[in-house]
Amino acid sequence: MNVAPLGLAAAPLAAGVPAQRVPVSAGQLLTASRLAWENGGRLIGLWGSDERDRHRGFCIRVALEDRDGLTVLEHTLPDANAHYPDLTSIFPAADRMQRATYDLLGIAAESDDQRPWLWMASWPIDQFPLRRDFVPSPVWEPGQEEYDFVKVEGDGVHEIPVGPVHAGIIEPGHFRFQIVGEKVLRLEERLGYAHKGIEKRFETLPILDAGRLAGRVSGDSTVAYAWAYAQAVECLARAVPPPRASWLRALCLERERLANHLGDLGAIGNDGGLAFGLAQFSRLREDVLRENAAAFGHRLLMDVVVPGGVARDLAWEHVHRMHDEADRIGREIVALRDIYDEHAGLQDRFRNCGRIAPELAARLGLVGLAGRASGRAHDLRCDFPCAPYDVLSVRIASETEGDVWARVAVRFDEVLETLRLIAVITAALLDPATSGDSCVTLGTIPPDRLATGYIEGWRGPVLVALESAADGMIRRCHPQDPSWCNWPAIEHAIIGNIVPDFPLINKSFNLSYSGHDL
Amino acid sequence: MYQTLRRIVRIGIKTEDAPAPATEDVVVARLQERILRTLGRALTIRHVDAGSCNACELEAQALSNPYYNLEGLGIRHVASPRHADALMVTGPVSKHMAIALKRTYDAMPDPKLVIAVGECACTGGIFANSYATLGPLSNVLPIDVAIPGCPPSPTALLQGILAAITNPARPLHADPRSPVD
Numbered sequence: 001m002n003v004a005p006l007g008l009a010a011a012p013l014a015a016g017v018p019a020q021r022v023p024v025s026a027g028q029l030l031t032a033s034r035l036a037w038e039n040g041g042r043l044i045g046l047w048g049s050d051e052r053d054r055h056r057g058f059c060i061r062v063a064l065e066d067r068d069g070l071t072v073l074e075h076t077l078p079d080a081n082a083h084y085p086d087l088t089s090i091f092p093a094a095d096r097m098q099r100a101t102y103d104l105l106g107i108a109a110e111s112d113d114q115r116p117w118l119w120m121a122s123w124p125i126d127q128f129p130l131r132r133d134f135v136p137s138p139v140w141e142p143g144q145e146e147y148d149f150v151k152v153e154g155d156g157v158h159e160i161p162v163g164p165v166h167a168g169i170i171e172p173g174h175f176r177f178q179i180v181g182e183k184v185l186r187l188e189e190r191l192g193y194a195h196k197g198i199e200k201r202f203e204t205l206p207i208l209d210a211g212r213l214a215g216r217v218s219g220d221s222t223v224a225y226a227w228a229y230a231q232a233v234e235c236l237a238r239a240v241p242p243p244r245a246s247w248l249r250a251l252c253l254e255r256e257r258l259a260n261h262l263g264d265l266g267a268i269g270n271d272g273g274l275a276f277g278l279a280q281f282s283r284l285r286e287d288v289l290r291e292n293a294a295a296f297g298h299r300l301l302m303d304v305v306v307p308g309g310v311a312r313d314l315a316w317e318h319v320h321r322m323h324d325e326a327d328r329i330g331r332e333i334v335a336l337r338d339i340y341d342e343h344a345g346l347q348d349r350f351r352n353c354g355r356i357a358p359e360l361a362a363r364l365g366l367v368g369l370a371g372r373a374s375g376r377a378h379d380l381r382c383d384f385p386c387a388p389y390d391v392l393s394v395r396i397a398s399e400t401e402g403d404v405w406a407r408v409a410v411r412f413d414e415v416l417e418t419l420r421l422i423a424v425i426t427a428a429l430l431d432p433a434t435s436g437d438s439c440v441t442l443g444t445i446p447p448d449r450l451a452t453g454y455i456e457g458w459r460g461p462v463l464v465a466l467e468s469a470a471d472g473m474i475r476r477c478h479p480q481d482p483s484w485c486n487w488p489a490i491e492h493a494i495i496g497n498i499v500p501d502f503p504l505i506n507k508s509f510n511l512s513y514s515g516h517d518l
Numbered sequence: 519m520y521q522t523l524r525r526i527v528r529i530g531i532k533t534e535d536a537p538a539p540a541t542e543d544v545v546v547a548r549l550q551e552r553i554l555r556t557l558g559r560a561l562t563i564r565h566v567d568a569g570s571c572n573a574c575e576l577e578a579q580a581l582s583n584p585y586y587n588l589e590g591l592g593i594r595h596v597a598s599p600r601h602a603d604a605l606m607v608t609g610p611v612s613k614h615m616a617i618a619l620k621r622t623y624d625a626m627p628d629p630k631l632v633i634a635v636g637e638c639a640c641t642g643g644i645f646a647n648s649y650a651t652l653g654p655l656s657n658v659l660p661i662d663v664a665i666p667g668c669p670p671s672p673t674a675l676l677q678g679i680l681a682a683i684t685n686p687a688r689p690l691h692a693d694p695r696s697p698v699d
Contacts, residue, residue: 122613122650129649136649142616164618167597169565169578172615193614194569197650204647213644219573219669263576276522282583283532289580299671300573339521514571517612 001036001064001071008032010071014235014451016228017384018069021450026085029075033062033090041066042365042378043091045463045480046098048105050131051076058107060084062094063452063463063480069384070454072465077107086111093365093485104130104199118192118517121145129200152178152185160499164193167503171513175502182498187491194517202477207233207445207466210474211306214464217479218515219300223249223256224457225464225479225515226305231386231453232466233307237442244429244436245309246387251322251425252301252310254418257458258329259288259300261415264510268408269340271504272349280336284329291325294318309439316430323426330419337412350405354493354505358400364489368460368482370509373410374402380456388428392421404508445472457482459510481515532584560592561679563633564602564626568619569612569651573669574636578606580672593679599625604679607659610638610645611652623659632661633678637668 003010003022013019024032035041045063052058058080062073075084086109087094098109099117106128108114119125121143128134151159158179164172174190198217202210214229215222227249234241241249262285269277289299295318296304304311340346356366358375366376377398381389397413399406428434447470455462460482469475486509493505567575581588588594596602599622611619623632634655637643642653652658665678 120614134649140649142613142652144617164615165566165622169567169575169595171567171570171572171575172618193618194567194609194612195614195650196569196610196612196645197648198645200650201645201648216571216573216644216668219571220576222573263579276526278582279584280525280529282580283529283585286580286583286585293671300576300669302573302668335521335525339525342521512572513567514569517569517614 001032001039001041001066001068003032003035003071006031006035013070013072014238014449015070016231016235016386016452016454017380019072019452020069021072021074024073024075026075029060029062029073030085030087030090032071032073033064033087036064036066036071037090039066041071042367043087043093043485044070044367044461045465045478045484046087046094046101047465047478047480048101048107048130049467049476050105053132057082058105060101060107061465061478062087063465065378065461067383070452072452080106083108083110085109088113091365092363093488096488097484104128106131115148116145118195119145120192120195129197134200147190149176149188149190150186154180156180157185173513177499177502179499182500184494184497184499184502187494187502189487189491191487191513192517194514196514196518198518199476199478202474205474206472207236207468207474208307208442208472210477212303214477214479215302215305217518218481218512219302220260221256221457221459221462221481221512221515222300222302223252223305224455224462226303227253228453228455228462228464228479229466230305230307231455232451232464233442233445233453235451235453236445236449236466236468237307239308239440239442241309242437242440243387244313244434244438245440247425247429247434248310248314248438249305250388250392251314251422251429252296252304253455253457254421254425255288255292255322256301258415258418258422259285259292260458261411261418262288264507265336265340265408265411265415267510268404268504268507269346271507272346272404274340274343274346277336277340277346280332284332287325287329291318291322295322306439308442309437311439313438314429319426319429323423323430326419326422326426330416333412333415333419340408347405349501349504350408351403353404353501354497354508356402356489356493358402360492361402361489364492365485366489367485368456369410369414369458370407370486370489371460372396372398373406375400378461380454380461384454386455388425392424394421404504407508447475459483459512460486479515479518481512483511483513483516486511487516533587533590534585560594561604562594562596562602563604563606563679564596564599564622565606565608566615566619566622568607568609568615568639568655569645570609570636570638574608574638577669577672577675578608578635581675586672586676599623600627602626602630604631604633605659606633606635607639607655608635610642610648611655611658613650613652616652616658619658631663632659634661634664635675635678636670637666640664640666643668
């Protein structure tokens with residue numbers, strides 16, 4: 001985004017994609033956000049940090065992505081009593097990000113919705129964990145909050161609370177339904193149950209060790225997070241990983257995408273009543289995970305991607321096996337897709353269920369897989385490809401129906417494309433041209449540098465903003481899960497659908513709770 | 519329908535069975551037989567995610583895939599704690615889940631087992647020293663079995679479930695020689 005017309009000065013930002021940082025005043029924060037929106041930009045993240053130790057009050061950062069790359073707007077608040085402008089009217093997803101920033105830092109937006117988001121009475125309401133002078137006390141017992149859910153009044157309107165403990169083996173979250181009969185009038189989410197204090201934990205870790213924590217923000221996206229973190233570290237260190245590392249990282253990222261899509265296709269089929277789908281797809285997913293374990297030593301590929309490269313290289317027999325496996329799985333998926341497409345009962349559940357029209361998706365700022373199913377064709381692997389994606393020509397998958405069917409179709413297309421990519425990557429890994437080191441040692445990282453890593457995880461773009469402190473420690477690390485942008489959309493997708501379709505709709509999005517709650 | 523049936527017949531039954539050469543599959547097969555011998559009735563499990571990163575959940579879900587076929591062993595996941603014999607907990611017990619977790623445990627009728635799954639539930643893991651977590655599950659509930667791993671493989675989970683129903687009286691750890699990742 002060109003900010004010069006607004007009279008703003010942009011500085012380059014070290015990142016995995018073209019990026020700039022722009023200091024803004026309160027008014028400029030609004031005008032720059034509006035400019036980004038008018039140019040097709042979308043909100044990726046919003047977070048704050050305590051800069052009082054550097055006599056700079058508090059800093060609010062807003063990350064926006066458009067066709068030019070990432071723009072991080074930086075706004076300084078002189079103290080905690082100052083407020084910053086509410087961005088919700090431009091970017092609806094900003095609402096929860098602003099509320100979470102208040103819960104963690106005590107700096108508020110000028111917004112009507114001042115309800116807590118990540119605070120649930122587990123620490124005193126006037127204490128703010130991400131402030132540098134925050135001291136936790138063992139006497140703080142977990143409390144019970146009274147949360148102001150919006151109620152719908154009317155004849156025959158009932159309220160159903162669901163969660164945080166859910167029926168199946170899934171993450172915790174609360175969903176408050178307002179219903180008439182079976183039809184959902186309104187859904188309100190309450191998240192934050194998996195809040196572990198990750199951002200505070202980062203500040204206790206050395207930069208070069210914290211990749212382990214980054215990879216456990218959301219276990220199903222461990223490779224995407226680990227790569228985004230590694231990218232940020234390499235930017236801070238002004239280092240470039242060796243080419244072989246990039247190929248191996250892409251292989252891991254695509255295998256993560258493959259495993260998750262296979263699991264989802266089975267689970268979504270199951271939620272639509274076709275247990276056969278769950279059996280077949282979970283079998284294929286298990287095959288992929290067992291190959292991961294044999295090849296990389298970990299079924300989910302945790303701790304494989306590290307700052308500097310990858311932790312271990314891949315033996316050529318595993319490269320061969322993965323190459324052949326891609327072919328075999330591809331043929332099975334094509335057959336299963338035909339079965340799904342021809343299954344009248346399943347299609348009856350999928351079609352027009354949980355629909356987010358493209359206009360609404362644009363308004364809400366949907367990102368990632370769910371966005372692509374509603375016409376928002378953005379994918380970092382295509383838009384801002386980092387090595388080796390710059391030579392892979394990834395085909396983007398996109399639909400416009402925005403219903404469960406569309407999110408399933410995008411997964412099928414992406415899984416077939418991922419298998420093609422795995423075949424190309426494994427062929428490249430067997431080429432002598434890509435032999436060499438799989439990791440480079442990083443030198444000392446100077447303090448007070450800011451960098452961001454940005455990687456297209458399987459559900460959407462994962463952002464990791466990293467600021468270095470003295471002695472190789474982390475001053476501030478903010479991981480931004482794409483789920484922040486997409487969780488509010490489910491509240492819209494469910495309207496007019498029946499309650500039993502909620503698990504199906506929810507699963508078709510499959511957003512991260514832990515990645516969101518931090 | 520024809521294509522579906524044809525695929526089912528073509529793929530066949532994938533549930534693993536003993537005996538087989540010394541690979542991960544063998545451990546699973548032995549576990550299946552021992553579980554079947556030990557269980558006089560089906561075991562029902564209620565899982566609670568107490569702030570996990572969701573990796574342990576993925577492996578717990580894998581127990582229902584055709585290879586491990588948990589239901590074929592007579593072990594089911596149940597939605598209501600009233601129906602549950604065992605409580606399986608993942609995560610470092612985030613403070614925000616503490617009340618829901620305790621309520622779930624209290625709602626389970628006796629006799630009941632508690633299984634701590636994963637590094638975080640066993641030791642607090644990488645999230646141990648946090649203002650937002652209560653640490654290992656043993657800080658909150660009495661546990662019968664601790665299954666370490668980040669995450670534990672489905673095989674290790676099966677071993678742990680077996681350990682829970684063969685000797686619930688004292689805390690046990692899953693076989694360290696098993697191929698846990």
